Amino acid sequence: MTSGAVEAARTILTSLHEVMASRSNAQAKLNTVVEVIGESLDSEVCSIYLLREGMLELFATRGLAQEAVHVTRMAVGEGLVGTIADQTGTLNLAEAAAHPDFSYRPETGEDKFHSFAGVPIVRRERAVGVLCVQHVEPRRYEEVEIEALQTVAMVLSELIHNADLIDEENAGALGSAQIGPEQLRGLTLVKGLASGAAVYHQPRVTIEHVVAEDTEAERQRVILAFERMREQIDRMANQAEFGVGGEHEEVLETYRMFAYDEGWTRRINEAIDSGLTAEAAIERVQQRTRMRMRQIDDPLLADRMHDLEDLANRLLRIVSGQIGTAASMGLRNDAILIARNLGPAELLEYDKRRLKGVILEEGSLTSHVVIVARAMGIPVLGRVRGLRGVVREGDPLLLDADQGTALVRPSPGVVEAFDTRFARNRERQAVYAGLRDVHPTTRDGTRIKVMINAGLRDDVANLNLTGADGIGLFRTEFQFLVSATLPQREKQTRLYRDVMDAAGDRPVVFRTVDIGGDKTLPYLRHDDGEGEENPAMGWRALRVALERDALLKVQARALLEAAAGRPLNVMFPMVAEPWEFDAAKAVFEGQLAWLRGQKKVLPDAIRYGVMLEVPALAEQLDLLAPKISFLSIGTNDLTQFLFAADRSNPKLAERYDWLSPAILRFLRRVVRMLDGTGVDISVCGEMGGRRLEALALLGLGIRRMSITPAAIGPIKELVGKVDLAEITTAMEGWLASPPLDLRAEMSAWAAQRDIHVD
Template sequence: MSGTAAARQILTGLHELMATRQSAQEKLDRTVEIVGEALDSEVCSIYLLRSGMLELSATRGLNQSAVHVTRMAVGEGLTGTLVSNRATLNLAQAKAHPDFQYRPETGEEKFSSFAGVPIVYRERAVGALNVQHVEPRRYEDVEIEALQTTAMVLSELIVNAGLIDERSAEEAAPERSGSAQLTGLTLVAGLATGSAVFHQPRITIDKVVAEDTEFERQRVYRAFERMREQIDQMAQQAEFGSGGEHDEVLAAYKAFAYDEGWSRRINEAIDAGLTAEAAIERVQQRTRMRMREIDDPLLADRMHDLEDLSNRLLRIVSGQMGTAATTGLKDDAILIARNLGPAELLEYDRRRLKGVILEEGSLTAHVVIVARAMGIPVLGRVRGLRGVVGEGDDLLLDADGGVAHVRPQPSVVEAFEARFAKSKERRAAYAELRDVEPFTRCGTRIQVMMNAGLRDDLTTLQLVGADGIGLFRTEFQFLVSATLPQREKQTRFYKDVLEAAGDKPVVFRTVDIGGDKAVPYLSNDSSLEDENPAMGWRALRLALEREGLFKAQARALIEASGGKTLRVMFPMVSEPWEFDAARKVFEQQLDFLRQHKRIMLPEAIEYGAMIEVPSLVEVLDQLLPKVSFVSVGTNDLTQFLFAADRANPKLAARYDWLSPSILRFLKRIVDASRGHDVTLGLCGEMGGRRLEALALLGLGYRRLSITPVSVGPIKELIRQIDLAEVGAFMNGLVAQPPADTRAAIAAWAQERGIDVD
């Protein structure tokens, strides 16, 4: 019997059973018979949570005398482990598992294989559904899926039929009393206080078993159509920088929304007897299981995208649309979400939104870039949020320390408020530096520029007093479009950017898409399927091959810069010939416009390259005579040097920007640029951290392009430094590195009263 047919048989039997007047125990006893017969299983057992312990409540195949006798704690034995982890177990040899515990009263010693799934109610496991066989075997995927579908239905039926007592039902509800502390990964540093607001309140599925499968199928079809219409409309009308979803979410929406495999799995769940909502949730549970098994952070991010899409489909089919942004924030709020896109973040009232806590989140996600630009602290990778935090709970977010305090005690509030007050004083002091030029103590003017890419960043340029935009990420406009953005639309936007910047310079980085920044209109190209996307077909490599795309952007930038100086920078240059080829595209477009268009052309074009591929440093002597400026991209450069994916949380904190290898490499670039009429800059997160910025200034960097919120702190730091003094120190440190370079630099700064915190 197929998995779908077995699940259908089980659901039909359970639906009929629950309509009878049999006692609760009789229903449990009959349930294990129904499941066991459908799956041809020698053993089928149900364990339910009662008074905090998992109790064998019904069995087919084990000793009946063990029913209501065998009990175990959550986390104890195989059943307790799968309930604790809310994860499926599928074992050919159960006794070989480290958590196996033998219970002699059950008579289970003759059974080798074991498969079990948790029974989940209100996001908490309240029991387990297990099967066993004498012969060693791993259960087929269709059998596991049938068990999972059955467990999903059981969670509703056992509660509605009173098969677990009220105390057990209460235990299944998340524990949200008393103070608690959550830990996570710092995505954007900062402090915040506010009430917990859930971005997407979880949809409650009231009905699981379908009465009319064809009716449920039509509901899903209509929901898919509406969802696809919404996504297409969003992509077409997305206003770059303020109205579009972030790159990976939008690309995944386009790819997954039309994925036949996904819709087929939902249809199979409906065939098994589930309602539309339950079928979507059933497939979503399978996705979550796969996510737990994925170590690759990029693949995990793609699975998060599918989960976001599933939530959208579930909201449509249930009629429960909207997010917390729709109703608006009434008080200072800390937003709680599984994952979030930058456009979704921008929908919230910034006067009220004080911080964000994510169950997932990535150091490289675009929502982090947006939040950093907005000055909103973000804590990510916080597991079990909904089990601890309730809507409206008081929260203290300390993203600096990677913790969040839930319903904090008065003593914790008092200490936090003292830190918060000091933080506000410092921010006020930074704001006063807006119009102050950053000169060192020795009188050297340092250029402090900012990174941008969002429309809202343009107003920030004036607010923080940056010298200009040292990195404008043009790819955002490409990433939020369902089709290649029209050249006219690109031209209008680039012109708006230049007008908003006024007399301050803007460095446009040409499009950096491909790899992990997928776009739907390139997704059919098999060459995009890189095993290592960050090092694959992306950025300038893609642009030079997609000549039409690159020519359109080149012409748009030239036309938008009429009467001004156009500064354009090429990303991921690995050899000089790539720079030559990219510049040739711009020069050809410039010649065409001179001959065929009566428009005002740029007064000059300054060409630059990003130094982020280590191979380019080996041939800087060939590149530097050709460029007006170069900018070191520390984010990609670091991961390439260390062969460490910076999006992987296991590796993100392992390699230090202040390690001798990085510092020596950065110094090589400074030394190589001497004697050339080239402006050397650095863009990346490294330049926005005070201790790292101190080291960079000591190595010889005089132009930093950083996040807007870092401009004030870095300006303040610059005014405390004597370049000759810090230069001599850094030269000595690089030549003879100490055991801990970070600690050595911090100690040197502290001795001289330089604040690098």
């Protein structure tokens, strides 16, 4: 903002402050406002249009025919005024009639006026009106005049709100009509359907006071807010909250650049000089940024502008004292949470009864929050860019994470169709719930063990809800991911004991902590793995635990103490060679010997097992089998390693197919190698929770599966329809001579036998 703009805005705001404080009615105030602005800018016409009942209505004017007031109305998107409201943008024209959206209104008497400039009057990111000026002489208005108009429009927004000239609820509806339904596309992170109102994790601050009483006091508030914000950004960088290396560091560097940008701070201070409060000044500069964003075609520059928008929101929250997230304020209705990104601890703060889904601007398949959301049964859509430009707080949303889409402000017909899908899903769930007490048994009488995956204390309740045979995988790392510091042994012991108490007689398989690589912890730094190019195959899981053996010793002691007087099942992840299993088991045996020496109560029995995720281990199963009691095939990592296809890369999604003959032949070989050894074999991962894939696993000889709780009912229902001898014979034929499309072939085979595999 130039010094001229500051002076012009200050002159107008000083006069407007007196107008707003007067006891005149709202119409009289607006009549005075257009006179003040017109005189200050030496403009022959100044008009105010307000959005009423879906139409922009001329509410006050200086220079146009007074008979047109409350008579001239136009739709959003119609004419120059409607275009400004529709795009929430600015127009500055030397010849108004030359613009393609120009709409002539004879009752206003505007024939002689050539130049035109207009700015939106914005309330909660919605255009609720338009302020415009006109002049006989064809000329473009100076930048100083446009900036003064934009500042004045902020003050008008407050006046209009306080005078109840627009209904706040109606404003929301008008905003919806303004933009209409819109579809967003993204990457499916957690499947599922959800509907609810949009709630921002970091809610926007509603600015109630625009005109400053004490300019210097407002300046000091901004200075202190900047200091605090910069401290936050520096602390985030130092604590590596966003992980190590790659684009996260670039994000932080961009944040730092904007946080210390002198131009940004100068523009905010100039807005304060013009007479705005600290909040209004930040919002004033932010509005200008948004208008620039709409004109940027370069996606990289647009991303940087989004970063500035995000940082401005942070500054606005600090200066207003409204720092809490939506979780701290509580969810009132069914909600779809909107965020740039989320941490697992932040997600757990929300009321699970109200939180129906999550949409992220960023996010990846392996991010911490996705792991927790999957455990909570909350659908998540990620990598949806530019959310703030499309979704407003409170907008109705339909989230279809199955298809990777979200519908914003859907039409009634779409809502009805979505509700029908929801109802069908509920009917299916009711059928599956009726199978809770049914033991899954094939048509030819073979009992199949179906267990759940878990990672949170609350997950154990799903045992009773689903009638599962136990917990085939308890991910102990969740406790580490949601904690700010390394969990103490006592806390670990308490969690493991609570889980076993709740499970009762049903078995629980505890996987030792799988951290490192993509699951970085701020309090667990390392040197060798710093900035790994491929963290999924790097310093993680058992590799971390064996190098940081104190971590594994603490966990071993906690598990052994928690299992006192009952059996303990321990599984080691990411084992590539038998010696790694030997080393991990030795840690447990060492802790067991210490507890025995202390006369502590020991577990009744300890069963050790491994996860088969690294293909190399399959070549040494004959050496490992005599040492283990069970083996669980982790299909998620195993598949990406076999295909050399990163499962978080959407371009490789089609190559990440569990029904590939290569995967199925590999699994069949593992089953055959362990046949007769006494080692229990199971599949642990998403593959076992999909009906068609589960059918294939049964045909390969798999008799135990550990899957997400939501899949227990569908898999139980599937098992009851399968003849093992028949599917085994069919699978042998398919793998001996694979068809071009095995998935289609299997689907047709299942359909002929009335086995639904969708």
